[in-house]
Amino acid sequence: MSGVNRRDFIKTSVAGIAAATTVGAAAKSPNAATKTEYPVVDVAPLGSLAPGAEVAFDYPDADSPAVLLRLAAPVAGGIGPNKDIVAYSMLCTHKGCPLNYLADRQMLVCPCHWSSFDPAKSGRLVIGQASQSLPSVQLDVADGMVRATGVDGLIYGRHTNIL
Numbered sequence: 001m002s003g004v005n006r007r008d009f010i011k012t013s014v015a016g017i018a019a020a021t022t023v024g025a026a027a028k029s030p031n032a033a034t035k036t037e038y039p040v041v042d043v044a045p046l047g048s049l050a051p052g053a054e055v056a057f058d059y060p061d062a063d064s065p066a067v068l069l070r071l072a073a074p075v076a077g078g079i080g081p082n083k084d085i086v087a088y089s090m091l092c093t094h095k096g097c098p099l100n101y102l103a104d105r106q107m108l109v110c111p112c113h114w115s116s117f118d119p120a121k122s123g124r125l126v127i128g129q130a131s132q133s134l135p136s137v138q139l140d141v142a143d144g145m146v147r148a149t150g151v152d153g154l155i156y157g158r159h160t161n162i163l
């Protein structure tokens with residue numbers, strides 16, 4: 001270390017590490033354009049949803065397929081006059097494969113490793129490789145329109161659902 005004594009070298013090194021840490025933290029922090037609220041998205045007119053209805057939509061963005069279902073009976077968390085309308089992410093919580101809805105079994109089933117989720121029980125995992133239940137899409141009804149307003153749970157592949 002020609003021309004630099006041990007104390008100066010340590011001071012310079014500590015300052016360099018602090019600067020690098022600050023830059024790293026800034027790169028990971030949300031920027032000013034980060035949205036902090038979910039969008040409100042029209043999904044389907046309430047009057048169009050006959051028992052057994054299945055409506056595919058994307059929420060909260062185009063990378064997130066979801067499905068609205070009108071089930072055969074009232075369920076916990078269901079909306080509408082009969083409390084039988086629910087919606088879920090269609091990305092399997094195991095490795096993100098798109099799910100299929102099997103109407104005859106009223107079950108959301110993954111074609112990759114056969115995890116099954118029950119839409120009548122808050123998207124609960126019934127069987128399979130996944131370890132988490134499905135995120136549910138929060139719904140409301142305004143002026144006769146069923147709308148998506150948020151997500152309860154973490155959509156596969158995201159560190160956060162905040163956009």
Ligand code: FES
Nearest residue numbers: 092094095110113
């Ligand atoms: S990706 Fe769905 S069970 Fe593996």
